[in-house]
Amino acid sequence: MRLTRAGEYAVRAVLYLCSKEAHQVVGRLEIAREMEIPAPFLAKIAQQLARAGIVEIVQGSRGGVKLRVSPREVNLLNVVEAVEGEIFLNDCIMDPLSCRRSPFCSVYRVWNKARNQLRQCLAEASFSSLLAEGLCELPPKVKQKDGTYGLEKGNHGSILL
Amino acid sequence: MRLTRAGEYAVRAVLYLCSKEAHQVVGRLEIAREMEIPAPFLAKIAQQLARAGIVEIVQGSRGGVKLRVSPREVNLLNVVEAVEGEIFLNDCIMDPLSCRRSPFCSVYRVWNKARNQLRQCLAEASFSSLLAEGLCELPPKVKQKDGTYGLEKGNHGSILL
DNA sequence: GATAAACTGGACCTTTTTGATCCTGTTACT
DNA sequence: AGTAACAGGATCAAAAAGGTCCAGTTTATC
Structure with missing residues (x-):
């Protein structure tokens, strides 16, 4: 009766993508590093999110993952069920x-x-609302020029669930 | 994110006990047979329910399991968490x-x-209210002289979840 | 066009959980 | 004393969870 690691990682990954500029392609290794997700495992999870239409995978050099929907249109239920199947x-x-x-x-x-x-409870939690509430950071959020919220390079776990 | 078989069997077993007269000792094999639970597995589950104070196990010949609380005092949450641990x-x-x-x-x-x-939702579902709603039977419930509700000998699954 | 970066899909692997079963011992009714 | 019935620990197989690996393919860049 609990969320699997895959479900948890999926939420982290989408949360990270939502903190970036719209339609920005983000490398798998970057997401894995910043959100503390095992990189090969993230590959599997990204595929499931792609099949569910939540993200789009960009192949080839400079490839990665990008959001296919706006943070307002995606919620916890979507992401969790994309990797765990219907609850x-x-x-x-x-x-x-x-x-x-x-x-x-x-x-x-x-x-x-x-x-x-x-x-219903999970469906009410859109990622835009989750981000609005503070991105899980201790210090007050500060929008930076790269579009992220207070994420320093190498500052692991600034956005954690 | 789902109830285990053990949780399901525990609910069935308690439901069966609640359909009997108060403090009546019921044999493990009878419960297993009527509620379609593997008998050796039920032994384990009964022990967990006993540790949680929901039932009492009577040893020796003519032994078995009996309810330690009234159907009003026990609910789905109690029973499920007794075998699955806290949710x-x-x-x-x-x-x-x-x-x-x-x-x-x-x-x-x-x-x-x-x-x-x-x-909260599971806690609101007391076994007395579950029984009151019809015991999961197709025909209207008929109280019989042995204290059960319309359970014929060998009629497997008359009370099923 | 060659090269390198990056993802794909499937195979494989280990650990944990689930879902039981079995056996020896103990308890208590008759 | 004999037997019916539970206790509790050991054991076991299957499934799920959690991940890794690799050969192949796609795409940007030189």
């Missing part, structure tokens, strides 16, 4: 046939409510 | 030190809200 909480909701009584079961109804509530 | 949804909430910025992180705050909401 169901339990088997009888994922596959109602796994339990013959599902539609009539009071327990089923509670889980279904819990699931809807959880997905 | 956290993600690592940074389980262990705030795993991420240096947790208290200042907007993402952390969203997950925390989601977690509280989920636990």
Whole structure:
């Protein structure tokens, strides 16, 4: 009942991209370094985010990843479900046939409510709102000329979840 | 991000016990048979429920499991957390030190809200209310002389999640 | 056009978790 | 005393999580 590392890394990566200028291509190694994500693993995660239409992967020299949607249009639910698959909480909701009584079961109804509530909560958290709240930094945010928010080169973990 | 089999079985087992008369000792094999739970696995689960104070295990001949609390006093959250451990949804909430910025992180705050909401939802679902809503059966419930609700011998899955 | 930088997709690997089973010992009813 | 039933630890297989590696391909730049 918990978010996987892949899900966590995906959120970090998208958060980093959102802190950059729109449609800017960012190298995989840069994201991995700044957000403390294992670089080869990030490659897999980026592919899943690309399949979900959240990012676009640019091949070749000077390639990398760029955001395909605006930070206002993407939320925690999108990103988490892109890498973890749809959230169901339990088997009888994922596959109602796994339990013959599902539609009539009071327990089923509670889980279904819990699931809807959880997905709603994550869907309400757009990345623009997450960034607006301070980017997870201790010092007050300062917009810098490269478009990032107070991220020094080599300052690992300035944006961390 | 889903309930384990152990969690599902625990809910089934407690639901079955709640459908019996108060403090009635029910054999492990009976519960396993009626609720379609692997019997040796149920032994483990019953021990966890006992450690959590939800049931009491009666040893010796004619032994088994009995409820230690009333169906009004036990809810889905109690039972699920008894076998799965406390629900956290993600690592940074389980262990705030795993991420240096947790208290200042907007993402952390969203997950925390989601977690509280989920636990609240499960906590509101007492077993007495779950039973009141119909015990997951298709036919209207009929109280029988053995204290169960419409469970015929060998009618597997009359109470299913 | 050659080279180097960078991603692709699949294969592979290790560790942890899940989902059990089994066996010896103990408890308690008859 | 005998037997029914649980305790608790050891064990085990399958699946998922978490990652790594490599041969191949794409693209910018010299």
